[in-house]
Amino acid sequence: MDEPAGAPQHDGGSTSAAAVHVPVLLDRVLALLAPALADRPAIAVDATLGLGGHAAALLAAHPRLTLIGLDRDPVALERSRDRLAAYAARVHLVHAVYDRMPEVLAELGHPGVDGVLFDLGVSSMQLDVADRGFAYSQDAPLDMRMDQTAGRTAEQVVNDYPVPELARVLREFGEERFAMRIAQAIDRERRVAPLRSTAQLADLVRTAIPAATRRAGGHPAKRTFQALRIEVNGELAAVRAAVPAALDALRVGGRVVVLAYHSLEDRIVKQELAARAADTTPVGLPVVLPEHGPQLRLLTRGAESAGDGEIEANPRAASVRLRAAERVRAAS
Template sequence: MDHPDDAPAAADTASAEHVPVLLDRVLALLAPALADRPAVAVDATLGLGGHAEALLAAHPQLTLVGLDRDQAALARSRDRLAPYAGRIHLVHAVYDRMPEVLDELGIGGVDGVLFDLGVSSMQLDVAARGFAYAQDAPLDMRMDQSSGITAEDVVNEYPVPQLARILREYGEERFALRIAQAIERERRRAPLRSTAQLAELVREAIPAATRRRGGHPAKRTFQALRIEVNGELDAVRGAVPAALDALTVGGRIVSLAYHSLEDRIVKHAFAALATDTTPPGLPVTLPGSGPQLKLLNRGAEPASAAEIDANARAASVKLRAAERIRAAV
């Protein structure tokens, strides 16, 4: 997927549309685990299939499992990846269902996993999906439009304290209570229905001095609502440990995250398995206590200036990668 949380206006998306973020870096990091053998990789966030297509082209013996909750994206990817139809399994599923999907496919372990978290370029660029504050649309924001609550449900039905908590925790919005109270006043008159209506309400609720810096005033509110509607953080919390469990020794995992909340979950999941659990004071590592993962970069790796120039949606990306070096006991 190609996306950061600060969704660009429609006029800004054409040049970046469908450009996979950090494609060369992702290919280089996964290549040692996939090259020159019958490997299996999972693209846990298939989106429009840009990363998947490049992986399949680079590794002729690769079998790829692609997951996505967005049926429109799956249909587009199925067309894009048609030349590789004999080597792909595309599944309508949220990525936290990875263990179940692999079990259904009879796959016991995988050699590579890619997470490209957040909202995809197609979801941002199709105004009717309601993700972008710069384009008027119904307040939907569902990645899977076949089920679940909408952003309209959240803003019109959640109590003010719950709404403020979501804006504060998921959007890191310091004016969360002011915005929630403004929403409450507005919805007493009439339900909020459109992204433009909500974006303007948020803009007016934030102090004028703050509005003049830091991007669009509604950016954090839209991020928070999207995360709530799609249960994104809970899905990441379940999916990353499951993906690590599925990795064979020598297998590699790459995560692309676009805000600190997702990146923090990935960081902690990687760190937990990259740590020697031998009790302090012992002179040697106990059997079964050594690290299971080797971290492949130091901290979160940003995009280069050249990458950002070529693809504005890479501006906020944080890449982490790891290799399994020991099987779980």
């Protein structure tokens, strides 16, 4: 997410790497979800299963838990299936983007759940496999799809989008101040020949950005790669749909935990949690109307970040922002 696309994130890049790369903020996630899951036949959704690191820890901690794991990446699902094989009787794995959560829960006959976890963004498995095209530090085809079975690629975006639309993507999703310069440079290049590789794009972005800017702030292609990945995978639209759906699915006493890795995702989460934690009783009334009272109780003061010790042990946690809430009232 906000960390360099050349560096891995989340909980591991391969079956062997899963033993090395620990899930981000694992202990904090477990502690926040435990009151909603402990000592009962609870149901939880891991909406971004990845390699199943958080899921495995939750299943081990709560022997009566049933876990529903969603992921848009078929490769991640298969690796998680292997990792979670010991808990197979209590696990449902579904190939789906997390904004399909209501549909998945309905199909499985679970109208309400006790916990939901989101670990947003690209997984380290996707970053670590060079031919996925997420990392500017490795030359690869410009793909960037989290689900390689569907959708447009980053190559199609950079070669087909009109310059104003391409600049908008870079500006809005990458918060790139030189969005138009980069879009125009891409256009000049693609008029000669289509852009095909991550190295070609990274070099082009580097030359398009002023030299003084290139000397600070990390790799100059970082924001461009983030923006293209978000556009290719429709990430922000999915978050906007999925977080409200997850909150609607929570039973009273249920909890949601969200790990976000850049400000765009975190802002969506913050606004949705804050809106549902607010008292909407009309101004001037002497008492809180029950049907207008807060639906949520915020469990974190703002967004929590990883401590120095965890970041040192697990650099993937450097840019994480964690927010959590508990449902305290059913929707009217």
